[in-house]
Amino acid sequence: MKLASLKHRRDGKLIIVSRDLRQAVDASDIAKTLQDALDDWDTLSPLLRARYDALNADHVSGRFPFDPFACASPLPRAFQWADGSAYVNHVELVRKARGATMPESFWTDPLMYQGMSDKFLGPREDIALCDEAWGCDFEAEVAVITDDVPMAVSPQDASQHIKLLMLVNDVSLRNLIPSELAKGFGFFQSKPASAFSPVAVTPDELTEHWQDNKIHLPLEVNLNGDQFGAPDAGVDMTFDFSELVAHAAKSRHLGSGTIIGSGTVSNLDRSKGSCCIAERRMLEILDLGAPQTPFLLYGDRVSIEMHDKEGRSIFGKIEQEVVSYG
Amino acid sequence: MKLASLKHRRDGKLIIVSRDLRQAVDASDIAKTLQDALDDWDTLSPLLRARYDALNADHVSGRFPFDPFACASPLPRAFQWADGSAYVNHVELVRKARGATMPESFWTDPLMYQGMSDKFLGPREDIALCDEAWGCDFEAEVAVITDDVPMAVSPQDASQHIKLLMLVNDVSLRNLIPSELAKGFGFFQSKPASAFSPVAVTPDELTEHWQDNKIHLPLEVNLNGDQFGAPDAGVDMTFDFSELVAHAAKSRHLGSGTIIGSGTVSNLDRSKGSCCIAERRMLEILDLGAPQTPFLLYGDRVSIEMHDKEGRSIFGKIEQEVVSYG
Numbered sequence: 001m002k003l004a005s006l007k008h009r010r011d012g013k014l015i016i017v018s019r020d021l022r023q024a025v026d027a028s029d030i031a032k033t034l035q036d037a038l039d040d041w042d043t044l045s046p047l048l049r050a051r052y053d054a055l056n057a058d059h060v061s062g063r064f065p066f067d068p069f070a071c072a073s074p075l076p077r078a079f080q081w082a083d084g085s086a087y088v089n090h091v092e093l094v095r096k097a098r099g100a101t102m103p104e105s106f107w108t109d110p111l112m113y114q115g116m117s118d119k120f121l122g123p124r125e126d127i128a129l130c131d132e133a134w135g136c137d138f139e140a141e142v143a144v145i146t147d148d149v150p151m152a153v154s155p156q157d158a159s160q161h162i163k164l165l166m167l168v169n170d171v172s173l174r175n176l177i178p179s180e181l182a183k184g185f186g187f188f189q190s191k192p193a194s195a196f197s198p199v200a201v202t203p204d205e206l207t208e209h210w211q212d213n214k215i216h217l218p219l220e221v222n223l224n225g226d227q228f229g230a231p232d233a234g235v236d237m238t239f240d241f242s243e244l245v246a247h248a249a250k251s252r253h254l255g256s257g258t259i260i261g262s263g264t265v266s267n268l269d270r271s272k273g274s275c276c277i278a279e280r281r282m283l284e285i286l287d288l289g290a291p292q293t294p295f296l297l298y299g300d301r302v303s304i305e306m307h308d309k310e311g312r313s314i315f316g317k318i319e320q321e322v323v324s325y326g
Numbered sequence: 327m328k329l330a331s332l333k334h335r336r337d338g339k340l341i342i343v344s345r346d347l348r349q350a351v352d353a354s355d356i357a358k359t360l361q362d363a364l365d366d367w368d369t370l371s372p373l374l375r376a377r378y379d380a381l382n383a384d385h386v387s388g389r390f391p392f393d394p395f396a397c398a399s400p401l402p403r404a405f406q407w408a409d410g411s412a413y414v415n416h417v418e419l420v421r422k423a424r425g426a427t428m429p430e431s432f433w434t435d436p437l438m439y440q441g442m443s444d445k446f447l448g449p450r451e452d453i454a455l456c457d458e459a460w461g462c463d464f465e466a467e468v469a470v471i472t473d474d475v476p477m478a479v480s481p482q483d484a485s486q487h488i489k490l491l492m493l494v495n496d497v498s499l500r501n502l503i504p505s506e507l508a509k510g511f512g513f514f515q516s517k518p519a520s521a522f523s524p525v526a527v528t529p530d531e532l533t534e535h536w537q538d539n540k541i542h543l544p545l546e547v548n549l550n551g552d553q554f555g556a557p558d559a560g561v562d563m564t565f566d567f568s569e570l571v572a573h574a575a576k577s578r579h580l581g582s583g584t585i586i587g588s589g590t591v592s593n594l595d596r597s598k599g600s601c602c603i604a605e606r607r608m609l610e611i612l613d614l615g616a617p618q619t620p621f622l623l624y625g626d627r628v629s630i631e632m633h634d635k636e637g638r639s640i641f642g643k644i645e646q647e648v649v650s651y652g
Contacts, residue, residue, distance in 0.1 A: 010365055010581075010582075039336055077405045077581055078405070079403045079404070079405060079443060079444035079445075080442060080443065080444035082514070085511070103508075103509075106509075109509075111509055111510075111511050112511065112514050113440075113511040113512055113514065114439070114440040114441065114442060114512070114513070114514055114517075115440065116406060116440060116578065117405060117406065117443075118405035118406035118580065118581030118583070118584055119405075119578070119579050119580070119581040128477070130477065130478055130576075130577065134577070151454070151456065151651060152456050152651070152652065173577060176577070181510055181511075182429075183429075183432075183435075183437055184437075184507055184512075185411070185437050185438065185439040185507075185512050185513070186439055186440065186510075186511050186512015186513065187440070187511070187512065188408070188438050188439065188440055188574070189573075189576045189577045189578075190577075191440075192577045192578040193578055193579075247515075248514070250456075250515045251456065251460070251499060251502070251515045251516075251518045252442065252445070252515075252518040252519055253445050253519075254444065254445070255336075255403055255444030255445040256336075257444070258444055325477060325478070326478065
């Protein structure tokens with residue numbers, strides 16, 4: 001099943017999108033918003049799925065062409081966005097480039113930060129930036145949305161709470177990070193609004209590519225029309241999503257609509273390219289002694305997408321331009 | 327004006343509470359929830375205020391006795407909870423006790439962390455804890471709720487976006503903090519659900535005690551019936567709420583219903599006591615060489631309240647017991 005939110009008031013209007021992303025149909029009579037659907041998922045998801053099946057079979061009235069530009073992020077605002085850092089070789093690389101070693105515990109204890117969730121960008125919305133000198137970067141990731149998760153859930157039990165999957169552009173302001181992390185309280189100003197793929201899909205849509213709580217397909221990133229990277233999201237993911245959900249729930253319940261991110265996708269195989277500029281710059285530092293690729297400038301365009309083996313887009317495309325704010 | 331949310335589904339049911347906290351009246355015909363009211367504050371707050379005036383004048387039908395035990399936190403779940411650390415002498419003390427100096431920049435650049443907001447505790451709800459060894463602590467704070475705040479707002483303009491005030495118990499798991507902060511991404515497991523006062527009030531309710539974007543009254547904390555501290559929230563607050571809101575909005579818009587906390591209230595005058603156990607332990611370390619006061623154990627009860635000069639409770643009382651989870 002594929003779901004999206006049309007731009008409409010603050011929480012969007014729920015629609016169902018056909019498997020091929022060509023057609024859509026209103027679902028707001030079943031649940032006004034995706035958050036409403038997640039709040040009562042066991043009851044409402046069978047109704048949504050029945051309409052999804054009818055849409056794919058051309059047996060539904062009122063369908064209309066699907067337009068990703070009309071979409072907000074699937075959850076235009078959410079009650080929780082917690083982002084992991086599950087591709088540990090990426091973390092190790094970032095540290096190596098600045099001459100720091102990585103604690104061994106990073107291979108067994110997930111990194112995770114609490115991100116802002118009160119106002120996400122839409123999948124085709126500009127990234128408005130006050131200052132190019134802040135070092136704006138994209139981070140291409142995959143993410144899950146959960147229903148209610150009880151505190152202290154085991155990884156085994158956590159996997160059944162994963163209801164939807166999405167792609168993410170976790171926008172980062174690299175030059176604000178060092179001074180902010182030095183204060184010891186984590187990211188705040190350095191992590192502005194993220195954007196999510198036009199469509200959120202149930203795990204069964206991935207067929208055999210959803211296995212062991214990982215998405216086993218390349219995540220394709222383009223910068224100004226050139227491929228920047230396409231690492232496989234299922235390779236080198238040290239912590240799978242059930243482990244990330246369990247980590248988040250160690251000392252608290254998680255509310256329905258909680259979004260958990262994978263962190264920047266990264267493969268040890270360097271031929272796969274990178275999912276953020278910072279990683280490419282680290283590789284340049286290691287190879288050439290200095291970074292060559294600048295961070296995003298006004299007018300730069302980044303896109304993030306994932307195709308199945310037959311070349312069909314699964315989540316629709318995130319595509320954003322960096323613009324000057326104000 | 328004083329507002330509260332009766333426990334009802336996930337987002338509560340909006341009620342208006344009389345100034346003396348004795349009576350209440352339904353407001354869900356004006357706005358179903360407090361979030362709904364904040365989403366359209368300019369239009370809806372005059373209607374709420376008219377009913378509040380009628381309630382205080384005994385000119386309203388359908389009023390009922392106000393019961394804080396029937397209340398969720400004013401926002402039972404929120405899209406953003408950002409907690410500052412505005413009482414910098416508290417931060418300095420914590421560092422001094424572990425032999426660390428504090429960077430000078432802490433006096434000019436606010437500390438702030440992104441907290442979880444998907445499931446707050448109610449003002450009289452137990453703190454369910456998996457393990458006493460995690461070192462559970464209370465942190466008594468004051469907080470504001472904003473409407474929509476534009477990115478890059480000035481502190482001067484930020485103050486007009488402060489719509490409501492509350493008290494907070496920012497629950498912390500002290501013994502999980504060192505290893506979590508050492509990872510560099512800030513708090514996550516060490517900051518479980520916070521609880522807020524039964525009632526949120528508009529700044530005018532504070533009369534002359536709301537000045538310079540600070541609350542100038544003692545914040546009273548009791549532990550198992552004994553006074554633990556009562557420092558004045560208006561004294562030694564290095565960053566006022568307009569500065570904290572502007573800090574949060576430096577690189578992003580803030581959505582309506584954003585909650586910004588002050589951090590643990592603390593006065594340089596030690597006779598005022600402390601608003602968290604950790605601070606008292608730091609003073610014990612400095613005075614006696616070792617901490618004496620244990621963190622919270624199962625069965626411990628903490629309460630947080632603020633009275634005006636005439637002894638009337640302004641926000642109602644947070645009162646919580648620590649219990650074993652599961």
